[in-house]
Amino acid sequence: MTDSSHERLRMTCCPAILIAAPASGQGKTTVVSALARLHTRQGRRVRVFKCGPDFLDPHWHALACGAPVYQLDLWINGEADCLARLAAAAREADLILVEGVMGLFDGNPSAADLAQRFGLPVLAVIDASAMAGTFGALAFGLQHYRPDMPWAGVLANRVASTSHAGMLQASVREPEQWLGALLHNPAMVLPERHLGLTVAGEVTDALARLDAAADALAATPLGQMSLADLKRWNVTFSPAPTLSETPVSIGLPLAGRTVAVARDAAFCFIYAANLDCLRDLGANVVFFSPLNDAALPPCDAVWLPGGYPELHAAQLAANKTLCDSLAAHVAQHKPVWAECGGMMVLFDTLVTLEGDMQAQWGLLPGTVTMQKRLAALGPQQLVLEAGTLRGHTFHYSTCATPLQARWRTARPGCEATPEAGEALYRVGSIQASYFHAWFASCPAAVVALFSPPVDVPSPGTAP
Structure with missing residues (x-):
């Protein structure tokens, strides 16, 4: 040999x-x-x-x-x-x-x-x-x-x-x-x-x-x-077969774009593989703290991952300047992807287990209420126009909102229905769901999540 x-x-x-x-x-x-x-x-x-x-x-x-x-x-x-x-x-x-x-x-x-x-x-x-x-x-x-x-x-x-x-x-x-x-x-x-x-x-x-x-x-x-x-x-471990779709195979469609990722004690549910996927797609990844930072860093898109916003609801609500910065980002039609805890903070109100009502950021209409027991658990898939993302759901809260689901997730091998799965809400350039996505399962769908929606004017253009 x-x-x-x-x-x-x-x-x-x-x-x-x-x-x-x-x-x-x-x-x-x-x-x-x-x-x-x-x-x-x-x-x-x-x-x-x-x-x-x-x-x-x-x-x-x-x-x-x-x-x-x-x-x-x-x-x-x-x-x-x-x-x-x-x-x-x-x-x-x-x-x-x-x-x-x-x-x-x-x-x-x-x-x-x-x-x-x-x-x-x-x-x-x-x-x-x-x-x-x-x-x-x-x-x-x-x-x-x-x-x-x-x-x-x-x-x-x-x-x-x-x-x-x-x-x-x-x-x-x-x-x-x-x-x-x-x-x-x-x-x-x-x-x-x-x-x-x-x-x-x-x-x-x-x-x-x-x-x-x-x-x-x-x-x-x-x-x-x-x-x-x-x-x-x-x-x-034998060499892995070539994947049909990888960031390498679809090029660098996020090249030149900066994705700002919330990361602190309130937002800590972040797969290392998801950060790798964003970088492999060409994105410049930067981090910010919704608990402590006064404004978003300069960026083209925002990812609000899951975590424990319910443990920091008062501090998050008090950070008015960060909320205003995010609202200005949305007003420019720049994309926001909010997962689970990242979605919770976007609603008007959070109700704690003790029944206390805490105002949140108000970028989505509705109320999130904490529960003593799991509200949902298990693998889920989200079928989008760009492809199917796989992931899971795991949360102890429910949300009541007048918003209609733009899409819904489904369990493996099942079709999405209006009654089952997790709702994905869309308001302007915000897309939000309890669904936690594994980005590498469909990089093309990730590109779509972090790109301005095609039916919303791009920044700097007339609405």
Whole structure:
């Protein structure tokens, strides 16, 4: 084999594991972040992915590994996109970690589907706080529920004591699959709120929590593995097939345009892949803070992503100059794409869980009301004239508005109907929806979202 052949093999082969669990809430995110932090501290290059469309866990993973974190979903991304991202990571990393979603077999597609499609060995994290011998049965069932599941082993989490850990270890049928136990430790708990984990950037001791978790993991067989040991989980990623539509294939239609993206504690649900897509389409991406900035930066289009406007409603409402700047942007017929939380702040009023009414920016007529339970959840697709965007919906509020939906999303494989899916509202150059879009699923549709609507005069022309 030539040197160049060896290089190609090295660039596509890398230790990779998918960290899963029997259910949500077992501690997957803590273990993934701890493992990433442990190896990063040792000077290794770690790349982390999140299975499914989650925004929050990647904030912790990015802090732990010091690199962007991308989502992997066989439907939202598509298989080719997932493979391309994994192969790119394998070319530069010493270790790839993928955090599963919910339980190992939950969802369609599930974390198990992703593991089997790409041959990712599964590490099962099990909250063992209320079990002993059943731990082994649960681990065995996860491994063998489906035939030919690639398997790495099992890690016990929230263990009461070393004697408890001994009982758990004894219950595992194959001793080499025991990768250790993490004792219950409040110092490494990641804080939560209504949409999931609190964003790492808002937690003052976030890195200390990750270091505490990494230190605990370092005492386990999993944490003591060398880079040579990790190679038992080598995965070879074959070159990805050419995608039918990519930013490269459709040129640079956003070249010369600046897209201003809201990014702060109120607007933090941003896929790194979406920013990449905008840049790959030629856009200059700049950021601003609706909480703190007095005006928009000079720009041709605005993206208001999702986040937590309900936690900052008073501060957002008080930023009158930023609201006026956005209104002036819209008056010039410049596009605004507002997703979920980004849409919520555009309405007249937000009603909190306590029933308090807070005026918002008033660029869309209507009222947003927070709910105690999820109002919508799941994968969605949005069929536009330029193509079909894939993504998902996840929100705890509802909106009441006289606006009629310009379009509606639909679940995979279903047709959009007036009663189902998420509404996409259009007022002038504003387009807004609860729908979170995965831009790379249809770059041509993204170009349309960030271009002036064809039926609205361009800036500087007579209406």
